Amino acid sequence: MNTEPPGVSIVITVYNNASSISELLDSLLLQEGPKEIVVVDSMSTDGTSDILARYAGENKEIRYFSIRCSRGGGRNIGVSKARYDFVAFTDGDAIADPEWIKSMRKFISLGYEMVIGRVLQVGNERFRTLNRVELIYNGYEVTAPSANLGYSKDLFVKLGGFDESFITAEDIDLNIRCVKSGARIAVCDQCIVMNRTRDTLHGVIKQAFWNGYGRKQLAWKHPESWSHLNTEKVVGTGMTPLYLIRSISAATGYLSCILFGKRPTHNWKKF
Numbered sequence: 001m002n003t004e005p006p007g008v009s010i011v012i013t014v015y016n017n018a019s020s021i022s023e024l025l026d027s028l029l030l031q032e033g034p035k036e037i038v039v040v041d042s043m044s045t046d047g048t049s050d051i052l053a054r055y056a057g058e059n060k061e062i063r064y065f066s067i068r069c070s071r072g073g074g075r076n077i078g079v080s081k082a083r084y085d086f087v088a089f090t091d092g093d094a095i096a097d098p099e100w101i102k103s104m105r106k107f108i109s110l111g112y113e114m115v116i117g118r119v120l121q122v123g124n125e126r127f128r129t130l131n132r133v134e135l136i137y138n139g140y141e142v143t144a145p146s147a148n149l150g151y152s153k154d155l156f157v158k159l160g161g162f163d164e165s166f167i168t169a170e171d172i173d174l175n176i177r178c179v180k181s182g183a184r185i186a187v188c189d190q191c192i193v194m195n196r197t198r199d200t201l202h203g204v205i206k207q208a209f210w211n212g213y214g215r216k217q218l219a220w221k222h223p224e225s226w227s228h229l230n231t232e233k234v235v236g237t238g239m240t241p242l243y244l245i246r247s248i249s250a251a252t253g254y255l256s257c258i259l260f261g262k263r264p265t266h267n268w269k270k271f
């Protein structure tokens with residue numbers, strides 16, 4: 001009888017993450033096997049590629065590919081290269097808890113098709129305490145970031161993967177489609193990934209702008225999405241000057257998408 005636990009392909013897209021990629025890879029190499037680490041590098045220019053080549057040369061579990069791509073496109077490429085039947089997504093500036101995959105694997109073994117992990121923000125306290133604008137579908141927070149998501153490869157392929165026409169919010173779009181499909185979904189508070197928040201005001205403003213842009217793309221594709229807003233979380237947020245600055249930047253991005261953006265057109269991905 002084969003008692004080996006199900007394998008997991010960890011998929012990451014990176015671009016100019018030289019300052020953080022080593023810490024991420026070190027945390028992933030500690031994860032319980034069987035596993036592989038599939039990294040898609042969008043032609044970094046800061047030395048990330050050299051670090052990836054060194055790690056891949058020293059560790060057979062790491063495979064990396066240099067392909068110019070969007071964030072969603074890179075994840076689709078990563079899944080197409082994945083050897084195992086379950087994929088776990090994280091980001092190039094994250095750090096995984098030592099038992100992240102072990103905890104996620106418990107739900108995989110129970111037949112869950114999607115696992116929503118817990119993301120802890122680390123870094124500058126002023127910025128990491130800002131609340132996320134949450135959308136709730138059928139009791140699930142679909143705005144759970146792709147820094148900590150797991151999908152069965154079969155479900156991912158059936159859903160068509162990430163919509164590459166999104167600038168941001170491609171993970172929210174995929175999560176909405178997953179919930180609407182009726183998939184078996186688990187929420188795992190023990191599946192922990194630490195994500196670095198932006199460490200400068202300029203970084204927060206830039207991130208908020210593009211998040212706002214992506215939310216308009218999301219509203220075009222899912223017109224009902226704003227009716228799923230977690231209003232309690234929004235109302236309960238203190239209107240600090242920093243929160244207002246971020247909100248104005250997000251609104252500017254939203255308006256920019258209305259004026260100059262393109263509606264997402266999901267070309268069904270074939271794997």
